[in-house]
Amino acid sequence: MSREGAEHALRARADERDRISGDLLDLESHTTYQLLKGASLRGATERRWAAAQESLAGLWSLYDAYRAVLRDAEQVRAARTRMGADQLARLTELLVGTSVVVRAAAKPVEQRSLLPQADQRLTLDETVARMDAAFREVTATLNDIDAVWNAVLPRLDGTDADLRRIRELERELGEAADLGGQEAELKRLRATVVEDPLGAAVEQDLDRLARLLAGARAEAELAVVVKGEYARRREDLVAALDRVRAAESEARLAHGAVVVKIALPPQAQPRSRVDALAAGLDALDASADAWVLRAKRLSALEGEARQAAEQAQATAKALYGLVGRRDELRGRLGACQVMAVRKGLAEDPATSELYERARVLLWSAPCDLTTAAAAVENYQRAIHGGKR
Known part of the structure; x- marks a missing residue:
């Protein structure tokens, strides 16, 4: 160098x-x-x-x-x-x-x-x-x-935070859930990850435990809310049951008004759910179950009441709709008759017979809508030469 x-x-x-x-x-x-x-x-x-x-x-x-x-x-x-x-x-x-x-x-x-x-x-x-x-x-x-x-320790910390929050909520509710097994499992997973991270295969166990504790925390939080709001929500549920009664009454009135005009199958008879819902509310009031379970049941009853009211309203609407369907078929039949006159088919025996059959069915009480609709269809095809 x-x-x-x-x-x-x-x-x-x-x-x-x-x-x-x-x-x-x-x-x-x-x-x-x-x-x-x-x-x-x-x-x-x-x-x-x-x-x-x-x-x-x-x-x-x-x-x-x-x-x-x-x-x-x-x-x-x-x-x-x-x-x-x-x-x-x-x-x-x-x-x-x-x-x-x-x-x-x-x-x-x-x-x-x-x-x-x-x-x-x-x-x-x-x-x-x-x-x-x-x-x-x-x-x-x-x-x-x-x-x-x-990757894993923050998730363990989050799951541990869920467990601590559940314990706090339990104290607020005055109840205790059996989470000793989950707590021991969480400690085991943490020890495994800390002592042997390169040999640890804890993802599936941690996913399962995290979902379980997150669900338990959500239930406990809901239970605390329900406990504080129970009186108000009970009043709202009573009002919802009144709405169910009113809707079911309207459905029964609709059935009574329609059944004399339209042929109805037995299963079209409206069924009441309000008594079962009221019994469920009474059972909830008398229940000594944990607030987590009562919160679930209250939410279920609220949902069932909404569904019952909507179903009764839909039933009444559908029943009245059958009368509208009959009237619509009557209108179609009249329009077809006008067309038959224009085409010079009003006096044709075969066409007249089809018209008369449809007319009798539609102006009968109770009206068989399915058969009447088919009769109108046949008459209309005859007027148009078998074509639609």
């Missing part, structure tokens, strides 16, 4: 040493590294972390040897203002040659030999490459563990 080349290489190596030193300090101050140092690990994580620590110990050993060579090189350069040939040769040997000595590692007695263990000699570049490989192994381990913790 030239003098300028040697000095430039020494400055570059000094910068490299400072950068490596900073990276190693950052590694040891990494949050996950600090957590793992004092953690009680097991399984796949324990094995992976042990291997990473061994690599890290080797890295520090290499770094000490690397730094010692650079320290020697800096001392050689500082000995004289202008380097002589001997200094330059020595500096070149340190910077380019196999100047880093890696001592043979001590082995367990069962792996030793009575023959001397040879030390390794590496160049500075080879040493940096080995340190980089060890550094990457350690950071890869940290990243893999960190990825699991970042």
Whole structure:
């Protein structure tokens, strides 16, 4: 190496040493590294972390040897203002040659030999490459563990928050649910993730537990609301039952008015649900069940009352609609008769017979709508020559 080349290489190596030193300090101050140092690990994580620590110990050993060579090189350069040939040769040997000595590692007695263990000699570049490989192994381990913790621990915290909130709501309700099994399961999952994140397969169990506790929390929150609003909602439900009675009464009146005009099947008779709903409300008032169950039942009764009222109203509308359908068929029959006159078919015996059949059906009471509609259809086809 030239003098300028040697000095430039020494400055570059000094910068490299400072950068490596900073990276190693950052590694040891990494949050996950600090957590793992004092953690009680097991399984796949324990094995992976042990291997990473061994690599890290080797890295520090290499770094000490690397730094010692650079320290020697800096001392050689500082000995004289202008380097002589001997200094330059020595500096070149340190910077380019196999100047880093890696001592043979001590082995367990069962792996030793009575023959001397040879030390390794590496160049500075080879040493940096080995340190980089060890550094990457350690950071890869940290990243893999960190990825699991970042993904799973917040979800465990959220599930734990649900459990704590459920306990608070239970105290507010004065009731207690049997969640001891879920609490134990949550502790087990947390211990598994903390102690062996790389071997943990907790996603399915955590999904199931999270759904269960989220559902239990929602039920408890609803129960608290229902408990506070029960008196008002009960009054609203009583009013809703009155609306059901009114709607069912209208449906019965519609059935009575229509059944004399339109032939109805037995199943068209409106059925009352209000008595069953009223009995359900009475049972709810007398219930000693937990508020979670009472909240569910109250919400169900409210929904059933709305549905019963809507169904009764729809029944009345449908029944009156049958009369409208009959009147619409009467109108179609009249229009067809006018068309028959225009076409000169009014006196045709076959056409007249079809008209008369349709007319009798439509003006009979009660009217068979299905048969009457078919009769009108036949008459209309006859007028149009069998075409529609």
